[in-house]
Amino acid sequence: MAMKKVLVTGMSGLIGKALRKQLEGKYELSALNRSDVPGVTCHRADITDLEAIAPAFAGQDTVVHLAAVIARGEGTWESLLNGNVVGTYNVFEAARRAGVKRVVFASSGATIGNYELVEPYKAIAEGRYDQVPPTWEKLTHTSPVRPGDIYGCTKVWGEALARAYSDSYGMSMLCVRIGAVRPADKPEAPRQFSIWSSHGDIARLLEACVEAPPELKFDIFYGVSNNKWSYRDMEHAREVLGFTAQDNAEDHR
Secondary structure, three states: OOOOEEEEEEEOOHHHHHHHHHHOEEEEEEEEOOOOOOOOOOEEEOOOEEEEEEHOOOOEEEEEEEEOOOOOOOOOHHHHHHHHHHHHHHHHHHHHOOOOOOEEEEEHHHHHHHHHHHOOOHHHHHHHHHOOOOOOEEEOOOOOOOOOOHHHHHHHHHHHHHHHHHHHHEEEEEEHHHOOOOOOOOOOOOHHHHOOOHHHHHHHHHHHHHOOOOOOEEEEEEEOOOOOOOOOHHHHHHHHHOOOOOOHHHHHO
């Protein structure tokens, strides 16, 4: 049986490298990247150019769209418009034209970031644990979005576009609201003890999305590790994808 073909945009990035490590040998991997990615078939083009990126999608079963992931609070409006709005549309449209059945979209916890303006999420994010009640309501995939900046708004746009492509074209469009994935693979600030994801956990979650049943046409999942102080629900990912995070921020206190 032939290996499933998976195209990863932005494979040279932090999460792209972690995902490559997780998927290599299990799938026929290729990359869509602005720079070369040694060791895999790589189509070099910028996602802001639809016609230039189109050849990368031919024959692919699944696309994992990680390109143009910019940390919250970084990036000019022009870069966010080009990378996260135009670029996301181009990736989805190129996938549609090529007959790709599934796109896994790297969304962000920034879509709900401004819940941290209110308690108890504010206290959790600031590490004021003595002021956090014994239990708190976790935010789920059905919680209203509450982005805190333009970056978060562009990710809300990406999720809305994914929904439209699923409904209009029958594509499977799965969105992962990725938490704090750090180069050192550990939390580095009080807030990150809530929203941190290890390299391994985010790569395993993305793989679970690649492997999800074909009848799953649209969904949203949070991508954080099994953190004691998390306010982002991971039960939905367990129920739908069978995914359980293995790592915990508290191990790095």
